[in-house]
Amino acid sequence: MASFYNQVPSVSSVFFLYTSFSAITMLLRTILNEVVPKGIREYITVKLVDYFSSYFQSDFTFVIEQHWGEYVENQTFLAAQVYLPTRLAGLTTGKLLVGSNNLKNPTAQPKLGIPVDTKIMDEFEGIHLEWNLHNVKSKGRRDKQYFHLTCKKEFREKILADYFAYVTESAEKVMRHRENLQIFTYNKEDSDWESTLAIEPDLKTTLMNDLDAFSKGKDFFKSVGRAWKRVYLLYGPPGTGKSSMVAAIANQMKYNIYDLQIQSVKEDGELREILTSTTNRSILLIEEIDCGSDILLSGLLNFVDGLWSSCGEEKIIIFTTNHKEMLDPALLRPGRIDVHILMVYCTPLVFNKLVSLYPKIDGHILCDAIEKLFLEVSITPAEITQQLMASKDADIALKGVIEYLETKKIKRKKIQNWRLMEISKMLGSKKQKHNWLSSAFSYL
Numbered sequence: 001m002a003s004f005y006n007q008v009p010s011v012s013s014v015f016f017l018y019t020s021f022s023a024i025t026m027l028l029r030t031i032l033n034e035v036v037p038k039g040i041r042e043y044i045t046v047k048l049v050d051y052f053s054s055y056f057q058s059d060f061t062f063v064i065e066q067h068w069g070e071y072v073e074n075q076t077f078l079a080a081q082v083y084l085p086t087r088l089a090g091l092t093t094g095k096l097l098v099g100s101n102n103l104k105n106p107t108a109q110p111k112l113g114i115p116v117d118t119k120i121m122d123e124f125e126g127i128h129l130e131w132n133l134h135n136v137k138s139k140g141r142r143d144k145q146y147f148h149l150t151c152k153k154e155f156r157e158k159i160l161a162d163y164f165a166y167v168t169e170s171a172e173k174v175m176r177h178r179e180n181l182q183i184f185t186y187n188k189e190d191s192d193w194e195s196t197l198a199i200e201p202d203l204k205t206t207l208m209n210d211l212d213a214f215s216k217g218k219d220f221f222k223s224v225g226r227a228w229k230r231v232y233l234l235y236g237p238p239g240t241g242k243s244s245m246v247a248a249i250a251n252q253m254k255y256n257i258y259d260l261q262i263q264s265v266k267e268d269g270e271l272r273e274i275l276t277s278t279t280n281r282s283i284l285l286i287e288e289i290d291c292g293s294d295i296l297l298s299g300l301l302n303f304v305d306g307l308w309s310s311c312g313e314e315k316i317i318i319f320t321t322n323h324k325e326m327l328d329p330a331l332l333r334p335g336r337i338d339v340h341i342l343m344v345y346c347t348p349l350v351f352n353k354l355v356s357l358y359p360k361i362d363g364h365i366l367c368d369a370i371e372k373l374f375l376e377v378s379i380t381p382a383e384i385t386q387q388l389m390a391s392k393d394a395d396i397a398l399k400g401v402i403e404y405l406e407t408k409k410i411k412r413k414k415i416q417n418w419r420l421m422e423i424s425k426m427l428g429s430k431k432q433k434h435n436w437l438s439s440a441f442s443y444l
């Protein structure tokens with residue numbers, strides 16, 4: 001018993017030990033502060049804190065701030081903003097931001113956004129993930145936002161390597177979809193195409209009858225076992241009114257227009273996805289069809305021929321081109337396009353209609369002179385419209401048209417002369433010309 005008490009240190013020796021330890025610690029801290037630079041000290045501290053906290057924690061959190069550095073937008077943040085509203089099933093708070101900045105088309109699908117402090121659960125290859133959007137108030141400046149993405153620590157590498165790329169790709173897909181397919185709603189106020197479009201009366205009657213028969217043709221299409229669709233090709237030089245014609249058809253039929261930018265569609269699967277999202281009683285407009293890639297064209301044609309019939313009714317497709325001669329023959333194959341419409345340069349009848357639309361007059365003394373000039377110079381309705389809209393005064397506007405046509409005539413004459421000179425230069429001297437002509441004839 002006595003030996004046990006002998007082994008227990010006395011209070012004074014414990015106190016001595018404590019004060020010595022404290023003194024050594026303080027000495028070491030002072031030496032450390034004096035000898036080791038501040039930057040290195042902070043680095044060591046952060047590493048130690050990181051090490052111990054990660055040792056005890058099982059979760060890992062990625063912080064995705066709105067900006068990368070001071071001003072550069074963080075693309076990962078933007079991708080998450082677009083991607084997360086597509087994960088509606090993972091929304092835990094039952095709230096979503098909805099909005100639109102599309103003044104031209106108020107009935108278009110609104111864009112979706114994630115409200116602040118909303119938790120969204122996601123899953124990637126069996127890994128559970130949790131997203132959270134946070135907001136930091138900033139005095140005098142716009143608030144800063146950042147996402148927290150949390151996963152189990154052991155999946156950190158996998159998320160870094162694959163998940164972020166997946167989020168970015170998914171967001172790009174959504175964005176491409178938004179940009180490739182613009183939707184225009186028909187204008188209820190302006191449903192009369194008389195007030196906007198000038199075309200030859202015969203063409204107008206034929207087209208109106210065709211559209212009328214189509215809209216009443218549900219039973220007919222069913223009885224012959226064909227999809228209730230009509231395909232038009234509008235072709236002709238730029239400015240002859242192809243787009244204006246599409247708008248007029250949409251107004252007449254009360255259909256929405258899906259304007260597909262086929263040049264920016266990257267692959268067949270994406271094209272199908274876009275095409276199947278169009279609604280009934282709509283026009284699918286594909287402008288400059290000669291500029292799309294062959295692969296997409298064949299995807300489009302397959303869709304028009306087959307899938308179209310199983311995904312909706314009463315649809316019109318309109319292709320436009322300035323160069324019909326450059327179209328893929330597959331598109332022109334019989335049975336693919338129902339109606340081919342050539343949009344031509346201004347004719348006297350179209351001109352009279354334009355005059356009644358813009359200066360809003362019924363005939364004018366200058367009209368005869370203008371119509372005669374049409375025999376010598378080709379001019380598009382777009383060019384005429386531009387001149388007519390230059391003044392509200394009919395005299396001034398029509399004189400402007402004459403001047404424009406005269407200038408065009410002179411330019412055309414100059415070009416013709418220049419071409420003739422080039423040809424005669426090519427033919428060379430009289431003797432050479434003789435040789436050239438005789439060899440050409442002997443070849444024939």
Ligand SMILES: Nc1ncnc2c1ncn2[C@@H]1O[C@H](COP(=O)(O)OP(=O)(O)OP(=O)(O)O)[C@@H](O)[C@H]1O
Nearest residue numbers: 196197198199238239240241242243244381382385
């Ligand atoms: N037939 C027309 N009737 C009334 N306005 C027309 C007509 N054709 C052209 N215009 C006027 O010219 C403008 C341009 O015409 P539009 O875009 O319809 O021609 P386009 O043939 O589609 O040209 P592009 O091939 O360059 O797309 C129209 O906004 C309209 O103001």
